[in-house]
Amino acid sequence: MNHLAQGLQGSNPLLNIGIFAAFVVVTLVVVLRASRNTRSAADYYAGGRAFSGPQNGIAIAGDYLSAASFLGIVGAIALYGYDGFLYSIGFLVAWLVALLLVAELLRNTGKYTMGDVLAFRMRQRPVRAAAATSTLMVSFFYLLAQMAGAGVLVSLLLGVSSGTGQALVIGIVGIIMIVYVLVGGMKGTTWVQIIKAVLLISGAAVMTVWTLAMHGFDFSGLMQAAVDRASSGEKLLNPGAKYGKSEVSKLDFLSLGIALVLGTAGLPHVLMRFYTVPTAKEARRSVVWAIWLIGLFYLFSLVLGYGAAAIVGPEAIKAAPGSSNSAAPLLAQALGGPLLLGFIAAVAFATILAVVAGLTITASASFAHDIYANVIKKGKVEDKDAEVRVARITAVVIGLVAIVGGILARNQNVAFLVALAFAVAASANLPTILYSLFWKRFNTSGALWSIYGGLSTTVVLIVFSPAVSGSEEAMLPNVDFHWFPLQNPGLVSIPAAFFFGWLGTVLSKEHLEDKYAEMEVRSLTGAGAEKASTH
Numbered sequence: 001m002n003h004l005a006q007g008l009q010g011s012n013p014l015l016n017i018g019i020f021a022a023f024v025v026v027t028l029v030v031v032l033r034a035s036r037n038t039r040s041a042a043d044y045y046a047g048g049r050a051f052s053g054p055q056n057g058i059a060i061a062g063d064y065l066s067a068a069s070f071l072g073i074v075g076a077i078a079l080y081g082y083d084g085f086l087y088s089i090g091f092l093v094a095w096l097v098a099l100l101l102v103a104e105l106l107r108n109t110g111k112y113t114m115g116d117v118l119a120f121r122m123r124q125r126p127v128r129a130a131a132a133t134s135t136l137m138v139s140f141f142y143l144l145a146q147m148a149g150a151g152v153l154v155s156l157l158l159g160v161s162s163g164t165g166q167a168l169v170i171g172i173v174g175i176i177m178i179v180y181v182l183v184g185g186m187k188g189t190t191w192v193q194i195i196k197a198v199l200l201i202s203g204a205a206v207m208t209v210w211t212l213a214m215h216g217f218d219f220s221g222l223m224q225a226a227v228d229r230a231s232s233g234e235k236l237l238n239p240g241a242k243y244g245k246s247e248v249s250k251l252d253f254l255s256l257g258i259a260l261v262l263g264t265a266g267l268p269h270v271l272m273r274f275y276t277v278p279t280a281k282e283a284r285r286s287v288v289w290a291i292w293l294i295g296l297f298y299l300f301s302l303v304l305g306y307g308a309a310a311i312v313g314p315e316a317i318k319a320a321p322g323s324s325n326s327a328a329p330l331l332a333q334a335l336g337g338p339l340l341l342g343f344i345a346a347v348a349f350a351t352i353l354a355v356v357a358g359l360t361i362t363a364s365a366s367f368a369h370d371i372y373a374n375v376i377k378k379g380k381v382e383d384k385d386a387e388v389r390v391a392r393i394t395a396v397v398i399g400l401v402a403i404v405g406g407i408l409a410r411n412q413n414v415a416f417l418v419a420l421a422f423a424v425a426a427s428a429n430l431p432t433i434l435y436s437l438f439w440k441r442f443n444t445s446g447a448l449w450s451i452y453g454g455l456s457t458t459v460v461l462i463v464f465s466p467a468v469s470g471s472e473e474a475m476l477p478n479v480d481f482h483w484f485p486l487q488n489p490g491l492v493s494i495p496a497a498f499f500f501g502w503l504g505t506v507l508s509k510e511h512l513e514d515k516y517a518e519m520e521v522r523s524l525t526g527a528g529a530e531k532a533s534t535h
Contacts, residue, residue: 012338019346024176027195027350031180031188051190053282057289060273062193064091064264064290065200065297066142066355066418070348071149073298074331075324077305079314081226081236083243084305086253087419088298090260095294098265099287105437105523107274107283113362114268114429115370118436121515122444124379128370130451134428135268135370137455139363139398140405141424142269145417146356147174147406149325153348167407173352174403180357181364181395185388186276189357196347196354201293203347204300207328210335211307219303225310236309252486256419259490263422266429269355269362307331356402364394409475419488420462427454427493431501437523440516442505449504454497461489 051059069091076084109117115131150173160166180192215222227236235241243253264270274283308317308327311334320326332344368391373379409417432450435442462468467487470480486492 012342015338016342016345019342020349023199023346023350024353027192027353028179028183030191030195031184034188034191035184050187050278051276051286053277053285054289055194056190056273056277056282056286058197058293059190059193059276060270060286060290061293061297062195062197062200062354063269063273063358064294065197066146066149066351069297069301070200070204070351071153071325071328072145072416072418073301074304074308075317075327076242077302078226078308078312078317078327079324080242081230081232081306081309082239083241083253085302086257087260088301090257091264092291092295092298094261094264095287095291097261098270099284099291101437102265102271102433103274103283103287104280106271106433107277107280108525109437109519109523113366113369114271114433115366115374118432118447119370119374121436121519122447125375127444127447128374130448131429131432132366132370132375134424134451134455135366136363136398137428137459138266138268138421138425139359140401141421142267142359142418143356143398143402144405144409145421146352146359147402148409148417150349150352150406153325153329153345153352170406171403173349173356174399174406177353177356177360178396178399180353181360181399182392186272186361186365189354189361190276192350192357193354196350197293199347200351201297201300203344204297204304207307207332207335207340207344208300208303211303211311211331214311214335222303222310223306226306229310229313231315236306248485251491252488255423255486255488255491258494259419259423259426259488262426262430262490262494264425266425266433267422268366268425268429269358272362272365273358304328304331311335360395360398360402361391363398364391367391367394416467416487420467423462423488423490423493424455424458426490427458427497429454431494431497435501435505436519439505440513441511442501442516443508443510445508445510446501446503446505450497450501453500453504454493457496458489458493461486461493465489 073084073087073091076087078084106114106117109120113131114135115128118131119127147170150170160169180189184192212219212222215225223237227233230236232241243249243256273286277283277286305327308331312327312330317324317327317330320330329341329345329348333341368387372390373387428451431454432447435446435450461484464482465484465487466474466482468474468482469476470482471477474482
């Protein structure tokens with residue numbers, strides 16, 4: 001164990017920084033080249049709708065395979081085996097919901113943001129304000145996770161164990177990300193995500209083949225080695241290592257699963273990617289590409305998780321800086337020494353940068369397009385460049401907030417933090433999107449009840465859950481004000497949001513069925529969608 005700790009500290013920080021700096025330089029050049037064509041709002045928000053389905057599919061995979069996918073899930077599998085892999089299953093199955101219910105219909109109906117879809121048949125200003133509020137909240141929770149991942153990686157690779165050092169690095173990551181978004185807009189961000197997706201999947205593939213080769217390409221042998229190494233033994237292969245200890249933990253697992261499966265179709269930064277393609281057909285193609293790439297990556301994560309348990313050992317992982325989040329870098333070091341560790345670390349950093357840039361552009365676009373242009377200016381923005389200028393200012397503010405939040409949340413499991421973001425997305429956004437697309441009677445009042453009701457229920461339950469206080473792993477471990485027993489609130493908050501949407505609609509006398517017929521035709525056929533997307 002000592003040897004491992006020394007190995008990590010002696011893992012050549014200069015090499016790690018060099019590889020990461022090379023990635024940043026290359027991607028900044030790409031972003032600068034892409035920014036030459038960023039003139040209009042459509043260019044800044046949607047990359048000029050110039051990406052093909054396969055390109056956008058790779059970018060979606062880059063956007064979706066976050067620090068949680070790489071660091072959090074590999075760590076969860078290494079420590080909890082079967083229960084950890086259920087994160088992968090939830091994240092992947094969620095794409096079927098996005099493909100079947102949301103992708104094509106959204107592309108046909110909207111323009112730049114989720115607020116466009118919801119406001120299509122409602123009263124514009126209150127609904128756009130609500131959509132922007134929930135987008136900002138989901139983005140904030142997701143940003144927390146990515147920034148926490150950045151802190152973990154750095155403490156591991158540069159031997160920076162002091163809180164001040166980690167905070168400084170989180171700040172540097174935040175500033176680089178702000179530069180990407182300010183300069184490149186959606187086009188630059190998309191190219192960063194494509195480069196990062198290729199690097200991440202390639203790096204994971206190399207490690208997977210290497211790990212299997214060490215065990216004679218026998219996956220059963222690898223799992224047996226993991227069982228022999230772990231103090232929990234056979235429990236690593238069976239359900240219940242993490243979520244089967246009590247009835248409450250079983251409910252917690254059900255809650256987590258529901259949040260993961262339903263959350264993707266409500267994630268604003270994923271929904272916004274459907275607008276970067278020219279047609280709904282390309283939107284559908286891009287989701288199919290994304291499903292294949294993401295599914296392949298999650299198969300790699302299963303091998304890497306059990307590989308980390310077999311080669312590094314769960315006890316060594318728990319004792320390392322960052323605990324479970326350090327499993328993948330530790331495995332890279334055990335396999336290929338400082339060089340592979342440096343490459344994998346740079347890829348993980350790239351992962352964080354690309355996802356954070358995608359989140360920031362989504363949140364800033366939502367504020368500028370929905371709140372500034374349509375709520376404050378009532379759709380009458382005289383200066384063509386004003387909306388993009390407001391989006392850029394918002395990006396800076398969001399980046400600074402993310403840096404502060406990331407410093408506070410740096411000791412949390414990254415996959416767990418992302419699961420909270422999914423719970424907020426599934427509760428605040430998904431019910432409203434589905435009601436808007438499929439329920440004729442739905443109206444403005446129902447949309448507001450659903451968004452604000454779902455959002456406030458989720459946030460209140462998270463604040464008073466064991467995730468925030470009352471346990472050693474909580475964000476505030478020294479105080480205890482929790483009364484809600486589940487770590488993830490999805491089981492309660494998602495049905496509550498659907499109920500609020502129904503109740504708000506039924507109690508209101510507003511009828512908007514005429515507009516629904518137009519929305520239904522457009523969402524299913526795409527008629528009128530191109531016209532809507534160019535002005």
